[in-house]
Amino acid sequence: MGAMTSTKDRILYASAELFRRKGYTGTGLKEVTTQAQAPFGSLYHHFPGGKEQLGEDVIRVSGAFFLQLFVFIADEAPDVVTAVQDFFRGAGETLVATDYEDACPIAVIALEVASTNETLRVATADVFTSWLDEAATRFVAAGIPAARARELALSFLSALEGAFILCRALRSTEPMAAAGAAAASEVRAALTTVA
Amino acid sequence: MGAMTSTKDRILYASAELFRRKGYTGTGLKEVTTQAQAPFGSLYHHFPGGKEQLGEDVIRVSGAFFLQLFVFIADEAPDVVTAVQDFFRGAGETLVATDYEDACPIAVIALEVASTNETLRVATADVFTSWLDEAATRFVAAGIPAARARELALSFLSALEGAFILCRALRSTEPMAAAGAAAASEVRAALTTVA
Numbered sequence: 001m002g003a004m005t006s007t008k009d010r011i012l013y014a015s016a017e018l019f020r021r022k023g024y025t026g027t028g029l030k031e032v033t034t035q036a037q038a039p040f041g042s043l044y045h046h047f048p049g050g051k052e053q054l055g056e057d058v059i060r061v062s063g064a065f066f067l068q069l070f071v072f073i074a075d076e077a078p079d080v081v082t083a084v085q086d087f088f089r090g091a092g093e094t095l096v097a098t099d100y101e102d103a104c105p106i107a108v109i110a111l112e113v114a115s116t117n118e119t120l121r122v123a124t125a126d127v128f129t130s131w132l133d134e135a136a137t138r139f140v141a142a143g144i145p146a147a148r149a150r151e152l153a154l155s156f157l158s159a160l161e162g163a164f165i166l167c168r169a170l171r172s173t174e175p176m177a178a179a180g181a182a183a184a185s186e187v188r189a190a191l192t193t194v195a
Numbered sequence: 196m197g198a199m200t201s202t203k204d205r206i207l208y209a210s211a212e213l214f215r216r217k218g219y220t221g222t223g224l225k226e227v228t229t230q231a232q233a234p235f236g237s238l239y240h241h242f243p244g245g246k247e248q249l250g251e252d253v254i255r256v257s258g259a260f261f262l263q264l265f266v267f268i269a270d271e272a273p274d275v276v277t278a279v280q281d282f283f284r285g286a287g288e289t290l291v292a293t294d295y296e297d298a299c300p301i302a303v304i305a306l307e308v309a310s311t312n313e314t315l316r317v318a319t320a321d322v323f324t325s326w327l328d329e330a331a332t333r334f335v336a337a338g339i340p341a342a343r344a345r346e347l348a349l350s351f352l353s354a355l356e357g358a359f360i361l362c363r364a365l366r367s368t369e370p371m372a373a374a375g376a377a378a379a380s381e382v383r384a385a386l387t388t389v390a
Binding site for chain 2: 116
């Protein structure tokens with residue numbers, strides 16, 4: 001966030017943080033530019049579509065960022081079971097480190113807009129699809145049949161997103177640990193069936 | 196919603212529906228009274244604490260309702276594995292029947308308020324805790340040790356809540372089916388270990 005960061009990036013970064021913490025509807029544009037230390041007019045200069053464009057860009061940029069994070073963790077892990085465990089553990093650690101503020105940046109917007117803003121709903125669907133495809137590809141590479149890999153990706157991501165909700169409400173990482181253990185053991189069982 | 200329904204109940208019901216569909220922040224009190232066919236003044240008469248009290252009452256009343264729904268489904272089912280399957284199947288059917296609008300009434304509020312409104316955060320935590328306790332009690336009654344029953348309840352509820360997010364974003368019940376199958380098979384495995 002130093003002097004080298006562009007105004008546009010600062011606005012995106014501030015929006016992502018505010019949306020995650022207060023929701024899309026609850027975030028005001030004035031608040032965004034204040035937090036981004038940007039003149040208010042610069043928002044419409046960089047995002048002529050206003051709040052909706054900002055929402056869509058945040059969804060897509062955050063989606064790409066978390067996809068890369070998953071790729072990075074999966075590349076580092078010795079196998080897919082460890083990759084799943086590492087991802088849930090990392091999510092739990094981030095929740096604690098940020099006092100339960102920093103969870104999935106897409107989930108709250110996804111719930112807020114699913115029935116009210118089709119442009120943003122499609123953006124969240126695209127992001128979830130990219131995550132599901134990447135996870136399924138990893139499971140297939142580990143030897144799991146494609147249909148089963150898709151199911152594993154769906155239940156892995158459901159468990160992760162739901163655990164974020166419970167962890168933030170209960171202010172505890174216990175749901176993330178239980179969901180992570182269940183997801184890892186489901187992937188392990190799928191690998192054993194194949195072997 | 197006939198003439199026999201009290202104004203207070205109509206306001207609560209309209210709020211629950213609007214919060215679920217548009218979020219807590221995105222719902223205006225004028226909208227609530229219009230949808231409830233109630234005079235605007237009656238809102239503060241029945242809910243002197245205004246929107247926050249309405250939010251808390253909706254969370255607690257909806258929480259009790261869904262707890263009863265789970266109890267009803269579990270009582271009807273021949274065993275806990277079937278109960279879990281029935282609950283996920285029912286959730287998927289409700290999503291389709293309501294054009295993906297009618298999901299968990301607590302989840303979106305939980306994400307919106309987790310970091311911004313402690314009264315409502317505590318209400319969502321209380322509701323989730325009541326659901327987790329009921330599910331764990333059922334698993335224990337089926338012969339699963341208490342610590343494992345708690346883990347199963349946590350991963351069951353995480354999977355359910357996360358699947359609601361994915362189903363609404365993707366406009367598909369595929370995530371609910373995958374999450375339900377995973378949850379049922381996890382419970383089945385826990386019972387087999389015991390037996």
